[in-house]
Amino acid sequence: MKSKIWVGISGRLYALSLVITLALVGLGWYSWVQLEGARAKAHFTEENRVPQLLAMAELELNVTQVSLQVRHAILSRSPQELAKTLDYIGAKRKSMDELKSTFEKRLFSPEGKAHFVTVPAAFDKFWKIGEANLALVQEGRKEEAFAYLVDVTIPARDELLKVLHEGMEIQSKGLSADINAVEDAVSMTSITIIAIALATAI
Secondary structure (H helix, E strand, O other): OHHHHHHHHHHHHHHHHHHHHHHHHHHHHHHHHHHHHHHHHHHHHHHHHHHHHHHHHHHHHHHHHHHHHHHHHHOOOOHHHHHHHHHHHHHHHHHHHHHHHHHHHHOOOHHHHHHHOOHHHHHHHHHHHHHHHHHHHHOOOHHHHHHHHHHHHHHHHHHHHHHHHHHHHHHHHHHHHHHHHHHHHHHHHHHHHHHHHHHHHO
């Protein structure tokens, strides 16, 4: 009789051990999947989203710097100073074109791609107006150049900055969504681990 009772208790203990073992294995698998997903999302964000956000911020800064250099060209006191300013603007333009091209190649979201369609046209308009403004400077028509800067170039710059800022907002929202996804995955994993631990203890 005692032997049967012992066998019954042993059987239940083995069954309970099996259940606990399976629960822990399931927990380990679930935790690995969740945390690996969070790691992959964090890596993707680091390699794609963050560089895109930084690139758009750099483009905004460069556009502002170029507009200031157009003003500096108007205020230049010698042909040498004007030439130096024009060289700076030319170098900035080349750098911005390369940065814009890299940004376009890294686009991955439909929203980002749809927005980028508006970027080249805004840049083309800004550069075309900037070239006309600088042409007035090179012709020695500085008063007209300054009026053109205020009336035409600055509004074109502001229009371009608005387009770039919209792109930054898209990337910022995407970055926030990525961070929230990582936090949710980690939080859900923690809750699951605590729940399984409590169930095992009980």
